[in-house]
Amino acid sequence: MKYGKMKIVLLLLAALFLGFAGAYTGVKLANQGESTIDQSANKGTTEKVDEQAATTPKDMQKVVQAYTLIKQNYLKDVDDKQLIEGAIQGMLTTLEDPFSSYMDAESMKDFNEQIEAEFEGIGAEVSMVEGKVTIVAPIKDSPAEKAGLRPNDQVLSVDGKSLEGLDLNEAVAKIRGEKGSEVVLEVKRAAASEPFDVTIVRDTIPVETVYNDLKTVNGKQTGILEVTNFSEHTAEEFTEQLDSLEKKGIEGLVIDVRGNPGGLLNVVEDMLKLFIPEDMPYLQIEDQNGDKTPYYSQLKEKKEYPITVLVDEGSASASEILAVAMKEAGYDVVGQTSFGKGTVQQAVPLGDGSTIKLTFYKWLSPKGNWINEKGVEPTIEKKQPDYYYSNPIQIDDPFGFDQSDEKIGNIQKMLSGLDYEPGREDGYFSKETVKAVKEFQQKNDIKVTGEVDKKTAGLLETKIVEKIRNGEDDVQLDTALKALYK
Structure with missing residues (x-):
């Protein structure tokens, strides 16, 4: 390896370790993904790289040695950019901070779109919580909100491919996509014993706030x-x-x-x-x-x-x-x-369109x-x-009279929320529940069986989501309004 390339790697790594000590001006940021700070905020950073390299920790040479070893001896060719970006990712991972991350030029472009007028995707803010991609909140009127995603839902896989081992930016890249395209998320919700799939059609997400x-x-x-x-x-x-x-x-x-x-x-x-x-x-x-x-x-x-x-x-x-x-x-x-x-x-540009977002x-x-x-x-x-916290219904065979299951309790919660009377909400499919299901089916012009099959379950979910999005029974808002004049 040429000395010039080795020096570049060393100086880059030195900057990453030591280049955040100075005071940065520009925009202070406070969400799960932030915009770049002013370019002027980096003034002096590159000028100090040589000075900082002189004080680089001795063990930093191990990084250069590893780079050299891989480049000269690994069985297959490895791209310089791949190795350098991998080193950056590795350092940030050791911080165990879900809000500090590396964004390459493409990821940074995608992120900047999110604070502009509009972008394309499912419309949900996500974070990494205990190693799991977690919904912080769906955006109002977005496909994610319409599909019933909620805060603290964990996204386990995208289109059948696990997100295990991916960082947040890599996971987001898989979730996002062009308007009109479909994505299937496997979701784990605290109130549900098993994960369930949510199919979402991506759309343009207007940032009306x-x-x-x-x-x-x-x-x-x-x-x-x-x-x-x-x-x-x-x-x-x-x-x-x-x-x-x-x-x-x-x-x-x-x-x-x-x-x-x-x-x-x-x-x-x-x-x-x-x-x-x-x-x-x-x-x-x-x-x-x-x-x-x-x-x-x-x-x-x-x-x-x-x-x-x-x-x-x-x-x-x-x-x-x-x-x-x-x-x-x-x-x-x-x-x-x-x-x-x-x-x-703060998001600190590295000069090539990529950025390190670091907790300051x-x-x-x-x-x-x-x-x-x-x-x-x-x-x-x-x-x-309670019906605000009901879960999507995942069933293979219909549920009917005299059966007991946790999912039946969820169905009963939905029926009650829609002003039907299932008689109980403990997961036992009683005669009262049969009657409530029949009334729901009749009112919605589907075959009246008194059993909950996939069609009935899907319609129950749709009606519940519609009722929640319409703000019906918003007791939190009612409480806030009354508290003004207590």
Whole structure:
């Protein structure tokens, strides 16, 4: 191997080990996958490579020796890029941090699309949790949401091919695809004893992130702002829609970040500046030395009207920054404990279109609390009705009278959620359950048998998903609205 090539490898590895010590400016990021920081953030990094190489750990020579050994002696030809990218991947894997990763030029291109106007895929934010590709949250109105995917669902395989051993970016590349193409995900859900398959047709995923509504509660005009992601233009959309609601004379506000997997940190900062007054920080950032930097708004006083925030287990990262800041400012948080991601990543370009996304900081609440792996606990805990948590029905042979099975209990939960009366929900197919199934079949113009075959099961699932997506029986929202005027 020529000395020049060996030196390049050595300097690259030295930069990876030591090149993050300096302060980086640019955009601070806080979700499962982040945008690149400003190119100016890397200024000085390459200039320091030679200096850093001089202080490269002695054992780093082992990496060069391994590279040389493989290039000169391995049975087959190996591409230089393959070896170098493998070394980078290996170093990041040893960090055991699901949010630090290497993205080649193609992966980076795909990622950048996700914070722009639209992209193609199934529409779900994923993370690596204990080595498993895990749904953080499906995007509103996406194929993933319509198919019934939920926070904490684990994706085990894609089109019959296991994701075991793949990193997050490799797994995402298999899940994503062109609009109109079909993908089959094998999913493991905590509430289900066995994995099940979900077939999804990929589509264009528009990144529309703020939705507003106006309701009358106790005679008071009440605004609802649902934020589905903290993307590039979310703060602008949020401010415009909040202004519009305030001009209509709202007397209370609900901010809904359920199922919101996070996004750009500077965006949620801009939003918090609208609500958290200057006498307390809206956020603190802690670096690797334990030094904490508080961030303040210039807001003189809180809004005149009451506010509640809605969260669930799919609320992550930037959503949690918003929720915990509002909670510590004295507002109610309603729902279920959030995901629990308290770190900040920056994406550092390597000069060839590839990027290393590395955890740089912890983010802390205004009072200095770290919610990582714990989540934000609501001040008012509220679960949705049981049918919101029902599972897809996987059956080979029809279920009928006098049978007992865990899957029958799931069917009974669905029937009850659709206002039929199965009589029980313990998994025993009773006479009352037969009657409920017949009523469902008759109402939906399918053969009336009183048994649940694949067609009946599929229609049950479809009706449940439709009811959930229509917001029926949304007791969490109802609770948040009532909490405004308690």
